[in-house]
Amino acid sequence: MNGLWTAGAILLAGLAVVITLWRTSRTRNDFLTHEQRITFETLHTAWSAAPPLRAGLVPDAAKKSAKHLRTLLGTPALALTDETEVVAWEGEGEHHAADAMDLAREVFATGRTRAFDITCGSPDCPVHSAVLAPLTVEGRVVGVLAAYSREPSAGLVRATNEVARWASGQLELAELDRSRTRLVEAEVRALRAQISPHFIYNSLSAIASYVRTDPEKARTLLLDFADFTRYSFRRAGDFTTLSEELKSIDQYLALERARFGERLKVTLQIAPEVLPVTVPFLCLQPLVENAVRHGMEGKVGPGHITIQAADAGEEAHITIEDDGIGMDPEALRRTLAGQVGETAGIGLGNIDERLRRCYGDDYGLVVETAEGLGTKISVRVPKYQAGVHA
Amino acid sequence: MSSSYGIIAVVVVAVGTVLVGTYGLRISRTTSDFFVASRTVSPWWNASAIGGEYLSAASFVGIAGLIFAHGPDMLWFPVGYTAGYLVLLALVAAPLRRSGAYTLPDFAEARFGSPAVRAVASVIALGIGWLYLLPQLQGAGLTLHTLTGAPDWVGALVVAVVVTANVIAGGMRSITFVQAFQYWLKLTAIAVPVVFLVVAWQAHGARDLTGPEFPVFPRETTVSFDTNTSVRVEQAVAFRGDGVVDGSEVDGPAEFGPGEHTIAAGSRLVFPEGAPVPHVASIPFNTNASWALPLRGGDDFPLYAVYSLIIATFLGTMGLPHVIVRFYTNPNGRAARRTTLIVLGLLGIFYLMPPIYGALGRLYTPELLMTGDTDAVVLVLPSRMVDGVGGQLLGALVAGGAFAAFLSTSSGLMVSLAGVLSRDVLKFRGIRGFRVSTVLAVLVPLGMTWLVGKVPVADMVGLAFAVAASSLCPLLVLGIWSTRITTAGAVAGMLAGGVPALVAGLVTISAGGGNVFLARPAAWTVPLGFIVMYVVSLLTPRKVPPGVNHVMVRLHAPENLGLRSQDRL
Numbered sequence: 012m013n014g015l016w017t018a019g020a021i022l023l024a025g026l027a028v029v030i031t032l033w034r035t036s037r038t039r040n041d042f043l044t045h046e047q048r049i050t051f052e053t054l055h056t057a058w059s060a061a062p063p064l065r066a067g068l069v070p071d072a073a074k075k076s077a078k079h080l081r082t083l084l085g086t087p088a089l090a091l092t093d094e095t096e097v098v099a100w101e102g103e104g105e106h107h108a109a110d111a112m113d114l115a116r117e118v119f120a121t122g123r124t125r126a127f128d129i130t131c132g133s134p135d136c137p138v139h140s141a142v143l144a145p146l147t148v149e150g151r152v153v154g155v156l157a158a159y160s161r162e163p164s165a166g167l168v169r170a171t172n173e174v175a176r177w178a179s180g181q182l183e184l185a186e187l188d189r190s191r192t193r194l195v196e197a198e199v200r201a202l203r204a205q206i207s208p209h210f211i212y213n214s215l216s217a218i219a220s221y222v223r224t225d226p227e228k229a230r231t232l233l234l235d236f237a238d239f240t241r242y243s244f245r246r247a248g249d250f251t252t253l254s255e256e257l258k259s260i261d262q263y264l265a266l267e268r269a270r271f272g273e274r275l276k277v278t279l280q281i282a283p284e285v286l287p288v289t290v291p292f293l294c295l296q297p298l299v300e301n302a303v304r305h306g307m308e309g310k311v312g313p314g315h316i317t318i319q320a321a322d323a324g325e326e327a328h329i330t331i332e333d334d335g336i337g338m339d340p341e342a343l344r345r346t347l348a349g350q351v352g353e354t355a356g357i358g359l360g361n362i363d364e365r366l367r368r369c370y371g372d373d374y375g376l377v378v379e380t381a382e383g384l385g386t387k388i389s390v391r392v393p394k395y396q397a398g399v400h401a
Numbered sequence: 402m403s404s405s406y407g408i409i410a411v412v413v414v415a416v417g418t419v420l421v422g423t424y425g426l427r428i429s430r431t432t433s434d435f436f437v438a439s440r441t442v443s444p445w446w447n448a449s450a451i452g453g454e455y456l457s458a459a460s461f462v463g464i465a466g467l468i469f470a471h472g473p474d475m476l477w478f479p480v481g482y483t484a485g486y487l488v489l490l491a492l493v494a495a496p497l498r499r500s501g502a503y504t505l506p507d508f509a510e511a512r513f514g515s516p517a518v519r520a521v522a523s524v525i526a527l528g529i530g531w532l533y534l535l536p537q538l539q540g541a542g543l544t545l546h547t548l549t550g551a552p553d554w555v556g557a558l559v560v561a562v563v564v565t566a567n568v569i570a571g572g573m574r575s576i577t578f579v580q581a582f583q584y585w586l587k588l589t590a591i592a593v594p595v596v597f598l599v600v601a602w603q604a605h606g607a608r609d610l611t612g613p614e615f616p617v618f619p620r621e622t623t624v625s626f627d628t629n630t631s632v633r634v635e636q637a638v639a640f641r642g643d644g645v646v647d648g649s650e651v652d653g654p655a656e657f658g659p660g661e662h663t664i665a666a667g668s669r670l671v672f673p674e675g676a677p678v679p680h681v682a683s684i685p686f687n688t689n690a691s692w693a694l695p696l697r698g699g700d701d702f703p704l705y706a707v708y709s710l711i712i713a714t715f716l717g718t719m720g721l722p723h724v725i726v727r728f729y730t731n732p733n734g735r736a737a738r739r740t741t742l743i744v745l746g747l748l749g750i751f752y753l754m755p756p757i758y759g760a761l762g763r764l765y766t767p768e769l770l771m772t773g774d775t776d777a778v779v780l781v782l783p784s785r786m787v788d789g790v791g792g793q794l795l796g797a798l799v800a801g802g803a804f805a806a807f808l809s810t811s812s813g814l815m816v817s818l819a820g821v822l823s824r825d826v827l828k829f830r831g832i833r834g835f836r837v838s839t840v841l842a843v844l845v846p847l848g849m850t851w852l853v854g855k856v857p858v859a860d861m862v863g864l865a866f867a868v869a870a871s872s873l874c875p876l877l878v879l880g881i882w883s884t885r886i887t888t889a890g891a892v893a894g895m896l897a898g899g900v901p902a903l904v905a906g907l908v909t910i911s912a913g914g915g916n917v918f919l920a921r922p923a924a925w926t927v928p929l930g931f932i933v934m935y936v937v938s939l940l941t942p943r944k945v946p947p948g949v950n951h952v953m954v955r956l957h958a959p960e961n962l963g964l965r966s967q968d969r970l
Contacts, residue, residue, distance in 0.1 A: 015916050018908045022901065254441065254732070283442045284577055284730050289501060322576070324835065325503060325820045373830065394503040394729060397510050400955065 056083050057177065064181035065188065068092075068146075068154050073099035080156070080178065084170055087137040088159040094119070094152075104138035104159065107131070111141075115155040118143045122152050124172045126163050137161055142168050144175030148183050195368065198361045210266075210300075217269040232269050235262040243293065250399055253320060253327065253392075254286040256295050260318070263296060267303050271314075275307065280319045285327035289399050290392050291365050297358040298331045298388050305386055306333030327392045334385040343378060370396055406793045407548040407780075410801030415563050418808050421579050441732045442577050448743035451727045453583030455482075455744075456751060457533070457810035458540025461587065461803045463859030464752070466776035468759030469769070470684045470857075471698035474707055475759075478859055479752035481714025483745060485866075489719045490741040495734030496881045496956040503729045504817065505722060505873055506825055512880045512956075513946045515888040518895075523825035525872045525899045526722045530818040532865040532906055533721065534811060534846040536858040540776070541807040542850065543858070547777045548800055557850045560804075561843045564811045568819065569836050577730060583809040584747060590802020591754045594783045594795040598761055601786045610760050611693040615677040615686070616767035623671045624768045631663045632679040632771055635686050639676065644668020672768075681773035689763055700917045705924060713867040713923030719877055720869025722821065723813035733960045758782055776858055779803065818842040853910050860920065864906035871926035872899025875934045883935070884953055887945050890938025898930020 043051060060079035066072035073091045077099040081089040088102030092115050100108045107129065114127050124144040131138060140163040146154040156175040160167055214236055221229040239262040242255070257279075268275055299318065306314035317332040346360050363376040370393055380386040442450075460482060467475040502508035509515075509522035538557035545556030602608075615635065626644070634657045642651040645665035657679060664670070672678075680686050685699030696703040718724060731737040762769065762778040765785050769775050780803065783795035822838035823829055829837060872895040879886050879894070905922040909915055918925070938945075946952075 015919060017912070018901075018904050018919055021904050021908065025900075025904075252732075282576075286441050287729065287732050324816055325824065395501060395507040395511070397514070400501055 053083065060178075061181050064178055065185045067182065067185045067189075068098050070098050074101070076178075077101035080174060081158075083174055084158050084167070086158045086160045086167070090155075090157040090159070091146075092155045092157070094154065098154075102159070104131070104133075104136045106133075106136075107138050107141075107159065111155075111157055114141060114143055115157070118145050118155050119152050122147070124168060124175070126168055128163065129159075142171040144171045146175055146179045146182055148179065148186050153182065195361075195364060198358075198364075207300075213270050214266045217266070221269065228269075232266060235265045238262050239266065243296070245292075249292055250289050251292045252286065253288045253290050253295075253329075256290055256293075257281065257286075257318075257320075260296050260299050263299065264303075271307060274313045275303070276313050276315045278315070278317045280317070280321075282320055282322045284322040285320050285394075288327045288392055288394055289396075291362075291369055294362050294365065294390065295329065295331070297362060298390075301359070302331050302333040302335070302386065302388075305337065306335035308336055310335070323391075325394055327394060329390045329392065330387060331390075332385065332387040337382045337384045337386055338378075338380045339382055340380060343380065347376070347378075366390065366392075369399055406797035407800040410797035411545070411548065411804045414801045414804045414808065415559070418563065418805070418812075419567055441736075442730045444731070444736055444739040444743055446577050446581050447727065447730055447736075447740045448747055449581035449584045450577045450730075451580075451724065451740065451744050452747040452751070453580040453585075453587070453809055454723055454727065454813040455721075455748070455810070456584065456587050456806055457862065458537045458803070458807050459859040459862035460751070460755070461591065461806040462540055462543070462776050462779045463536070463857060463862065465755040465758035465762070465779045467857055467859050468756050469762040469778045470775040472687065472692045473695050474698040474703065474710075475859075476756060477707060477710050478714065478863070479755065481711055481866075482718070483748040483752055484715050485718025486741050486745050486748065488715050490738060490745070493719050493877050493881060494728060494737040494741045497725070497877070498728050498731055498737035499734045499956050499958075499960070500952075503726060504820060505720065505725055505877075506821060508725075508880070509876060509891070512952055513886075513888050513891055514948070515891075515946060518876075518888050518891045520825065521892050521895050522873065522876060523821050525868070525895055525903075526720075526821050527818060527826065528899070528903050529720060529865050529869050529873070530722050530814050530821070530842070531846050531849070532868060532903075532910075533862060534814050534818070534843070535849050535853065535910070536861040536865075537807045537811045537814070538846055538850050539853065539861070540858045541804065543774070543776055544780060544800060544803050544807070547774070547780045554850065557847060560807050560811055561847050564808060564815055565839055565843050568812055568815050568839050580727075580809060580813070583805055584751075586805050587802050588747075588751055590798050590805070591751065591779070594799055595754050595757050597791070597795055598757065598782065598786050602761060602764075605786075608764055610689065610763065612689045615688050616763050616770060618672045618674055618676050618678060618767060619765055620674050621671065622768050623669055624771055626664050626666055626668045626670075626772060628666050629663065630666075630771075630773065631661060631682045632657075633661055633682055633686055634659050634677075634679045636677050638672065638679065640670050640672045642668065642670040644670065646670075678767040678770050680770050683773065684770055684775070692763065700921075702917055706917050706921050709867075709917075709921035709924035710863060712927050713863055713870050713921070716870035716874040716878075716927060717866030717923075718869075720873030721865075722817035723810070726817055726820075735959070755779065761786070815839060815842050849910075853913070856910055856913055861910060863921070864902075864909060867921070867923040867926065868899055868902040868906060870923050871902040871930040872896075874927070875930040879931065879934055879938075881956055883938075884949050885938050885942070885945065886934065887938045887941045887943075889941040889944045890934050890936075893937040894930050894934020897933035898926050901929065902926040 056079050060076045060083070063072035063074075063076040063079075068091060077089055077091050078101050080091075081101045086102070088100070088104050088107075090097055090101070090108060090111050091099045092111060095112075097108045097111050100111075110129075114125075118125055122145050124142065127141045127143065129139055129141055138159040139161050141157055141159050142163070143155050143157045145152045146156055156171065156178060158167060158171045158174075214232075218229050218232045218236065221232065239259055242259040242262075264275075264277055268277075299316070302316050303314075306316050315334045317330075319332075320327060320329045343359070347363050359376065359378070367375050374391055374393070377389040377391075378386065379389075460479070464475065464478050467478060497508060500508055500511045502511050505526050506519045506523040510519040513519075538560055539553070541560040542553035542556035545551050545559065546553050637656060637658050639654065639656045641654050644651060645668055646655065647662050651668075661682070662679070683699075685697065687697055691697050696707070698706070700706040728737050728740070731740055758779045762782055766778055766781050769778055769781065779799055780796065783799055784792040786792065787795055819835055819838040819842045822842055823834040827834060827838060827841075875894045875898060876891055880891065902922045905919040905926070909920045
């Protein structure tokens with residue numbers, strides 16, 4: 012039975028340590044002076060309200076932010092509305108929520124903060140007066156912040172006004188987030204439609220040249236062309252598997268081989284373990300297209316392209332290398348920073364941006380290049396990332 | 402034991418592992434001008450690789466040792482190690498693959514979308530990994546000790562250094578080809594000697610394995626003691642000795658009467674042919690006939706111990722960090738199921754072998770019952786039963802196979818552990834983070850080998866299974882099959898099952914055995930984990946993660962239904 016006692020004692024001791032740590036972590040702001048604590052608490056409450064506000068004026072998130080905003084103003088009740096309805100009511104006297112939009116209409120019309128008196132039949136209801144302040148995004152009123160209190164006061168009007176202005180700032184950031192997402196989505200759509208006209212023309216003429224001499228090959232190439240365009244033009248899904256992406260690359264290379272013949276030399280080294288890895292749609296094919304363009308451009312001899320995919324524990328490492336004319340690193344840096352248009356490469360900036368958005372800033376493109384010395388592009392993709400599914 | 406062949410085999414395996422780790426990458430990558438999409442890892446390769454990573458020290462030396470000492474109850478170890486894949490196949494394999502998770506913490510995040518669940522799952526996975534790594538290092542110590550007489554820590558250190566260097570250098574990173582080869586190497590190393598052993602047993606007259614007598618020394622035998630040992634004697638036995646017995650100096654003929662005796666470290670006792678073998682105190686004294694009956698293994702509650710073992714091994718397999726990562730290599734859920742089915746077959750064949758070693762050990766190496774080094778039975782038996790160079794070579798084959806088992810399982814575990822450490826605990830990613838984590842991942846169990854008593858390696862692995870079965874099994878099974886599990890329930894269930902099992906395991910290991918409720922905790926910790934997870938979930942219905950139905954469709958709908966985005970044009 013000795014072991015049983017030891018085990019019990021260890022469990023109890025562990026529990027005690029956890030409880031002590033938890034308690035000390037709760038009481039640590041005893042070290043602050045009174046003013047510091049007030050500043051800390053105000054900023055902390057404001058900070059807590061910020062993330063839900065960044066999601067916009069939608070019911071779930073608004074409910075969370077309203078809770079913190081009410082703490083900030085110290086009123087018995089607080090409401091948030093969008094342009095049509097009350098999205099969150101926090102605190103007592105919820106039966107007044109029905110009238111809130113009537114009051115808000117005036118704020119929407121004038122765009123200015125206003126105080127109202129409220130009559131209420133119920134004797135316990137703490138709501139006798141309301142201060143409504145507009146929430147504005149880019150000069151347009153998109154919602155109203157309503158603070159309800161027992162009696163009207165000039166201080167509450169000013170405070171509500173300031174909180175509404177701060178919240179408006181957060182909503183503007185939310186709007187900014189949304190437009191950034193829209194921009195990237197638009198870029199992906201553009202990228203999909205961006206099978207270059209030259210590529211189509213070159214492929215079709217190469218196929219045409221085989222129609223008489225080698226009809227069987229012409230047929231295979233046409234099927235490759237069909238599959239390749241089908242994949243590139245597909246509508247749904249931001250992600251695909253590495254296996255699918257490589258299949259499309261293979262079709263693309265078959266078409267380029269028909270055009271360049273023996274001059275285009277390709278080596279593929281693919282670890283079979285990484286084929287099921289999920290990758291952003293069209294994140295590699297443009298890089299290969301880039302490599303073919305740079306590798307074959309302006310030279311007579313053969314161009315070499317190496318595509319590698321290796322297993323590295325939690326990540327897959329993919330590199331695409333050519334021995335062509337290379338790029339100017341300075342120009343490339345500007346492209347990746349989004350300062351100039353797509354001069355240095357097809358969609359490099361877009362791919363970099365998408366990788367970073369999916370996997371975080373550690374996972375951008377790594378390009379090793381110099382003029383005349385070829386280009387090597389490395390992509391790292393984690394095998395699992397929350398929210399990323401093929 | 403003169404063992405230059407064995408040492409050569411161990412060195413060959415260690416060097417081979419390093420070389421394959423360095424150059425294996427080139428072999429494993431298919432180099433071609435054209436990409437062939439069907440070149441995914443086939444279920445056969447993948448299953449062999451899982452077998453190669455899974456068959457550890459416990460399987461290779463531990464099971465035979467336990468059967469040798471405690472009898473047929475211990476057959477539940479190989480049965481459970483295999484049947485765990487049946488449960489995995491039926492309940493977990495395909496949905497887990499469809500979730501897209503690479504590690505168990507990934508699954509926790511994919512299913513619950515909560516950092517807290519992920520964090521708890523990571524810490525528990527880390528604990529299981531360390532508990533599993535420890536017996537690998539111990540097994541390696543035992544092997545080198547048996548071969549060369551070196552202290553136990555030498556072998557542990559050798560394995561730790563070889564594996565760490567290899568993993569840091571980038572080798573052995575779950576390369577399917579290498580791990581698949583390991584399975585066939587291990588199967589050869591354990592199966593080929595069995596053929597010779599059975600033939601030798603027949604040639605010696607096929608003595609009855611389950612006769613009515615106590616195990617006896619088959620020939621005049623010298624037994625050396627490295628530690629102070631306490632033995633029990635049922636029938637008086639005469640011996641010649643040189644050392645300290647029962648506190649007094651012995652030099653020359655003497656006799657043990659029935660009862661308890663102590664033998665000091667450094668003693669060498671010589672027993673005549675046919676003398677009954679004294680047993681170390683932790684092993685029950687059975688005649689060969691009663692040894693062959695179930696529930697005579699010497700536990701206080703034998704039926705409880707057996708059921709606990711069954712629960713731990715059947716449900717624990719799915720929670721082992723190095724097994725789960727291999728499922729990612731399957732292209733889809735269907736392939737994951739096929740792989741698991743093949744694994745069942747491969748493991749089934751392998752596990753036929755160790756019991757034969759255990760049973761023959763009763764006849765040919767009974768002195769191990771006296772020293773307590775029962776795990777060495779697989780290593781000692783071949784050279785004992787087959788005379789001359791042949792026996793030495795067979796012994797070398799077994800030693801090499803055992804070392805391969807330690808190396809491959811350890812490196813699989815180390816890669817998984819280092820991944821969890823760098824990503825979830827240290828938050829230090831990238832190649833440097835991985836290297837730091839690798840060193841940390843090996844230092845902890847290496848340090849623990851000094852604190853550990855003489856616990857059989859299979860028992861210790863059993864404890865790792867018990868922790869996995871009590872914490873991660875509820876998470877996987879309930880997470881996959883119930884929509885009502887909440888984040889609070891998942892965390893509470895994992896802690897309620899996992900922490901008691903872990904503490905019980907650590908106490909057992911540091912005390913070197915003891916209470917059966919601590920040494921085999923699964924029968925009470927597993928239900929605890931399941932019940933707490935379900936009940937707390939029912940009590941906190943508001944914490945059901947958002948989008949649970951969406952996740953469930955993804956986990957359970959077959960890929961070819963066309964519900965996935967990629968199938969639509």
